[in-house]
Amino acid sequence: MSADTTHEPRRVLPRFPELDTEPFWEATKEHQLRYQFCEQCETVIFYPRAHCTKCTNTDLTWRTSSGEGAIYTYSVIRRSQHPSFMDMVPYVIAWVDLDETFRMLTHIVDVDPDDPESGLTIGARVQVHWIDRGQVSLPAFHLA
Numbered sequence: 001m002s003a004d005t006t007h008e009p010r011r012v013l014p015r016f017p018e019l020d021t022e023p024f025w026e027a028t029k030e031h032q033l034r035y036q037f038c039e040q041c042e043t044v045i046f047y048p049r050a051h052c053t054k055c056t057n058t059d060l061t062w063r064t065s066s067g068e069g070a071i072y073t074y075s076v077i078r079r080s081q082h083p084s085f086m087d088m089v090p091y092v093i094a095w096v097d098l099d100e101t102f103r104m105l106t107h108i109v110d111v112d113p114d115d116p117e118s119g120l121t122i123g124a125r126v127q128v129h130w131i132d133r134g135q136v137s138l139p140a141f142h143l144a
């Protein structure tokens with residue numbers, strides 16, 4: 001049985017207006033995974049925020065990720081008391097290193113965490129997978 005996360009009924013969603021992350025969420029409607037870049041010191045910034053994490057420059061540009069990366073590490077959640085996630089177990093959360101050099105916490109979907117042949121492993125290549133939720137889409141990943 002695969003961990004299908006497309007049926008989570010009570011998922012927490014962002015509330016708008018949201019000054020720092022709203023452009024990120026706007027782009028998700030077009031299934032674009034965006035991140036910020038500081039032209040001043042050439043630093044990649046993720047998660048979205050108002051200033052550069054290296055030089056504090058507030059004039060950041062937005063770039064669109066290829067949505068491709070590799071699993072840095074992961075964990076299988078088998079029990080959850082949170083209403084947004086309790087119906088999803090077992091599911092896989094992971095830190096994914098995107099090819100544009102930022103790391104994000106996310107879900108790995110469409111994989112059976114109990115199948116040793118599934119390909120779920122540290123270093124596995126992944127591709128962004130969009131979960132549409134009305135006014136936004138949530139970025140998750142599946143094995144590439």
Ligand SMILES: [Zn+2]
Binds near residue numbers: 039041054055056057
């Ligand atoms: Zn900077």
